[in-house]
Amino acid sequence: MKIAILPGDGIGTEIVDQAVNVLNALGEKFELETAPVGGAGYAAHGHPLPEGTLKLAKEADAILFGAVGDWQYDNLERSLRPEQAILGLRKHLGLFANLRPAILYPELANASTLKPEVVSGLDILIIRELTGDVYFGQPRGVRTAPDGAFKGEREGFDTMRYAEPEIRRIAHVAFQAAQKRDKRLTSVDKANVLETFQFWRDIVTEVHQEYPDVALDHMYIDNAAMQLVRAPKKFDVIVTGNMFGDILSDQAAMLTGSIGMLPSASLDANNKGLYEPSHGSAPDIAGKNIANPLATILSAAMMLRFSLNKAEQADRIDNAVKKVLAQGLRTADIYEAGTTKVGTIEMGAAVVKAL
Amino acid sequence: MKIAILPGDGIGTEIVDQAVNVLNALGEKFELETAPVGGAGYAAHGHPLPEGTLKLAKEADAILFGAVGDWQYDNLERSLRPEQAILGLRKHLGLFANLRPAILYPELANASTLKPEVVSGLDILIIRELTGDVYFGQPRGVRTAPDGAFKGEREGFDTMRYAEPEIRRIAHVAFQAAQKRDKRLTSVDKANVLETFQFWRDIVTEVHQEYPDVALDHMYIDNAAMQLVRAPKKFDVIVTGNMFGDILSDQAAMLTGSIGMLPSASLDANNKGLYEPSHGSAPDIAGKNIANPLATILSAAMMLRFSLNKAEQADRIDNAVKKVLAQGLRTADIYEAGTTKVGTIEMGAAVVKAL
Ligand SMILES: CC(C)[C@H](C(=O)O)[C@@H](O)C(=O)O
Numbered sequence: 001m002k003i004a005i006l007p008g009d010g011i012g013t014e015i016v017d018q019a020v021n022v023l024n025a026l027g028e029k030f031e032l033e034t035a036p037v038g039g040a041g042y043a044a045h046g047h048p049l050p051e052g053t054l055k056l057a058k059e060a061d062a063i064l065f066g067a068v069g070d071w072q073y074d075n076l077e078r079s080l081r082p083e084q085a086i087l088g089l090r091k092h093l094g095l096f097a098n099l100r101p102a103i104l105y106p107e108l109a110n111a112s113t114l115k116p117e118v119v120s121g122l123d124i125l126i127i128r129e130l131t132g133d134v135y136f137g138q139p140r141g142v143r144t145a146p147d148g149a150f151k152g153e154r155e156g157f158d159t160m161r162y163a164e165p166e167i168r169r170i171a172h173v174a175f176q177a178a179q180k181r182d183k184r185l186t187s188v189d190k191a192n193v194l195e196t197f198q199f200w201r202d203i204v205t206e207v208h209q210e211y212p213d214v215a216l217d218h219m220y221i222d223n224a225a226m227q228l229v230r231a232p233k234k235f236d237v238i239v240t241g242n243m244f245g246d247i248l249s250d251q252a253a254m255l256t257g258s259i260g261m262l263p264s265a266s267l268d269a270n271n272k273g274l275y276e277p278s279h280g281s282a283p284d285i286a287g288k289n290i291a292n293p294l295a296t297i298l299s300a301a302m303m304l305r306f307s308l309n310k311a312e313q314a315d316r317i318d319n320a321v322k323k324v325l326a327q328g329l330r331t332a333d334i335y336e337a338g339t340t341k342v343g344t345i346e347m348g349a350a351v352v353k354a355l
Numbered sequence: 356m357k358i359a360i361l362p363g364d365g366i367g368t369e370i371v372d373q374a375v376n377v378l379n380a381l382g383e384k385f386e387l388e389t390a391p392v393g394g395a396g397y398a399a400h401g402h403p404l405p406e407g408t409l410k411l412a413k414e415a416d417a418i419l420f421g422a423v424g425d426w427q428y429d430n431l432e433r434s435l436r437p438e439q440a441i442l443g444l445r446k447h448l449g450l451f452a453n454l455r456p457a458i459l460y461p462e463l464a465n466a467s468t469l470k471p472e473v474v475s476g477l478d479i480l481i482i483r484e485l486t487g488d489v490y491f492g493q494p495r496g497v498r499t500a501p502d503g504a505f506k507g508e509r510e511g512f513d514t515m516r517y518a519e520p521e522i523r524r525i526a527h528v529a530f531q532a533a534q535k536r537d538k539r540l541t542s543v544d545k546a547n548v549l550e551t552f553q554f555w556r557d558i559v560t561e562v563h564q565e566y567p568d569v570a571l572d573h574m575y576i577d578n579a580a581m582q583l584v585r586a587p588k589k590f591d592v593i594v595t596g597n598m599f600g601d602i603l604s605d606q607a608a609m610l611t612g613s614i615g616m617l618p619s620a621s622l623d624a625n626n627k628g629l630y631e632p633s634h635g636s637a638p639d640i641a642g643k644n645i646a647n648p649l650a651t652i653l654s655a656a657m658m659l660r661f662s663l664n665k666a667e668q669a670d671r672i673d674n675a676v677k678k679v680l681a682q683g684l685r686t687a688d689i690y691e692a693g694t695t696k697v698g699t700i701e702m703g704a705a706v707v708k709a710l
């Protein structure tokens with residue numbers, strides 16, 4: 001089995017290194033191949049998603065991704081900026097289903113800015129559609145307004161759109177995920193304002209007929225952002241579009257106070273996937289051996305489970321992570337008095353040892 | 356001075372009644388005229404924004420609005436649903452600048468789901484553009500996809516667009532608001548993905564040159580949703596588009612735990628405005644004398660300040676509200692042990708008395 005390793009920028013290299021150590025320690029025969037992406041891709045080949053990197057990603061059975069973005073690339077024109085790499089990978093590989101768990105580890109309950117009773121035991125799964133919506137809709141650009149109250153003025157514009165099969169396939173993923181959990185699905189939209197999301201609501205409601213065992217409710221995005229603050233534990237699985245999912249999944253991750261612990265999976269129709277931590281490239285702490293590698297290590301576990309059919313090995317990693325937390329080991333981002341502060345490398349080594 | 360009173364649905368009537376009592380108690384000569392809106396407008400005249408109501412709103416110097424929406428209107432076709440009233444008023448009256456303070460009253464610090472140290476003293480002002488963006492952009496609808504990967508399939512679509520003058524005018528409002536506060540403005544966008552919001556960022560940056568005393572920073576919407584959870588007190592003034600503002604302003608309001616306390620103003624280019632509580636119509640508690648009228652009373656104070664040039668009277672109301680809180684009076688939504696629970700009417704009467 002071939003795994004593409006795309007470390008990217010900032011802390012990407014360090015955290016992916018530790019995840020690779022963990023993968024290597026499992027005693028399986030994986031073929032790992034590394035390629036540059038993001039700013040590193042631009043530096044090496046003049047493009048954030050170099051041809052060779054895309055080719056490798058296409059060939060591989062799964063992709064382990066670090067993070068992209070670094071200040072030095074901020075002033076490049078948009079099409080060359082690091083984030084185009086991740087957008088390009090999603091689109092080229094058809095990774096339409098983004099699964100982002102927001103879980104609060106009992107040992108890290110204090111890390112949250114929310115009161116313990118509001119978040120303890122939090123376990124939400126956010127499913128974000130990842131290849132459609134206003135992220136990719138054409139036409140888009142800057143033009144002279146062709147009509148409306150500002151006709152003749154310069155304007156920026158984008159197109160929000162969702163086709164029926166796009167909504168259907170992500171709805172199926174969401175209902176099936178809910179079936180494996182508490183069987184409650186909240187579809188988040190803005191049907192009271194947007195045609196796209198009235199259509200979304202209609203199709204999700206249709207697909208629901210195939211999953212009578214799952215309780216479905218619909219919630220407006222503004223209300224969802226409020227309920228995530230007010231009573232986040234009421235949610236089980238949330239499904240939503242690309243734009244709303246970008247916002248809600250980050251908000252939900254931050255509720256836990258430990259975004260350095262949260263993995264994510266982006267899957268295509270055949271469960272081939274790209275796996276990456278939910279956090280970013282944090283260039284300010286890069287190269288200092290202080291980044292938390294656990295989100296990436298847990299992403300590798302998700303990869304084993306969803307794309308490589310190695311659920312047992314995935315469990316081994318998940319348990320090893322729980323063990324190091326129970327041992328009191330903490331990187332700086334989740335450190336509190338009474339625990340042991342360790343670096344990126346030490347944390348990775350501890351997980352390997354705990355396997 | 357003529358004030359249009361539009362109570363709307365659900366708890367709208369009750370809370371607006373109390374705000375009207377407060378206005379009447381000021382000893383000023385206001386001409387108040389009431390008209391039905393939302394579900395009540397539909398029930399009376401077959402449309403959520405009846406012609407007579409719109410005419411009154413246009414003639415008036417300011418509008419005091421309750422809330423719209425009730426289950427019995429949920430199955431009407433979209434163009435007849437209650438929320439069309441508020442969208443219509445914004446658009447017809449050119450109310451492009453929505454000001455929503457998120458303030459945590461010291462007496463209500465416990466109401467928040469966030470830890471006291473994270474939110475105590477919270478005082479953010481969110482400025483949301485209110486007449487543009489994907490809310491109103493044409494074209495929109497359901498069609499057969501004309502191109503793209505799902506060509507020929509049914510799709511829902513909307514157009515996100517912002518013209519230069521639209522961005523300029525809201526930026527001016529935001530910079531000027533920041534000048535009166537801590538002189539820090541955060542513009543929230545998604546410039547890394549959307550053409551509309553790269554354009555937004557460019558124009559806001561240009562307008563900044565006219566306000567060198569204000570510190571401007573740009574933040575992506577997903578990061579803003581995270582930072583509002585992580586460290587909300589770091590913000591002073593936030594400016595953003597209609598869609599992102601809908602989400603962020605509700606999230607910020609909920610951080611306080613007391614959305615029943617938060618007023619809002621929607622202003623046109625001449626500071627004529629519509630004033631409404633930040634919360635909704637809560638049909639589940641309508642007619643029970645338990646809704647909190649303070650957000651509406653504080654909205655009336657904003658109206659005096661921004662549209663009617665009566666800052667002193669506005670201060671009187673603000674102080675009266677502080678007084679009743681200090682007296683320990685609480686409606687059910689903000690009640691806690693050791694305080695005195697009162698109903699909608701009693702709370703309104705207490706504010707009148709405290710004036
Ligand atoms: C980097 C950016 C384009 C990306 C997105 O908006 O999808 C990121 O925020 C994410 O959520 O993975």
Ligand SMILES: CC(C)[C@H](C(=O)O)[C@@H](O)C(=O)O
Pocket residue numbers: 192193222438441442601
């Ligand atoms: C009712 C709805 C159309 C409205 C909006 O989305 O603007 C509401 O959520 C608001 O924020 O005033």
